[in-house]
């Protein structure tokens with residue numbers, strides 16, 4: 231298996247120990263994460279270092295950011311992002327996931343309109359939360 235250090239090097243990023251650590255941590259998170267989530271995971275590294283590292287990863291296309299409507303900028307690991315894919319977000323646990331196999335459908339935009347970015351987010355209730363609801367009931371609060 232390729233080491234994180236080599237992977238970062240091949241991606242054009244100087245693999246400092248901090249970057250390697252952050253890269254490994256974010257790869258353990260199964261859903262899209264915010265800066266605060268990573269800060270909680272690695273409390274010894276300060277927030278601005280984590281932020282700068284995420285920016286470096288994003289610039290090298292190892293991450294992409296997602297606006298899921300939660301107000302917090304979220305990121306998810308995507309080693310290659312050739313095509314725009316759908317994101318799903320749970321209204322109860324607020325976890326957002328990448329659905330890399332679901333591509334954003336092509337839509338016709340009005341003539342003269344230039345698309346810069348497309349965001350396709352499906353909101354709902356994830357499987358885990360559905361299970362809890364059927365067990366304990368859902369009182370409508372988030």
Ligand SMILES: [Zn+2]
Pocket residue numbers: 320321322323324325355356357358359360
């Ligand atoms: Zn959920």
Ligand SMILES: [Zn+2]
Pocket residue numbers: 294296306308315316317327328329
């Ligand atoms: Zn994604």
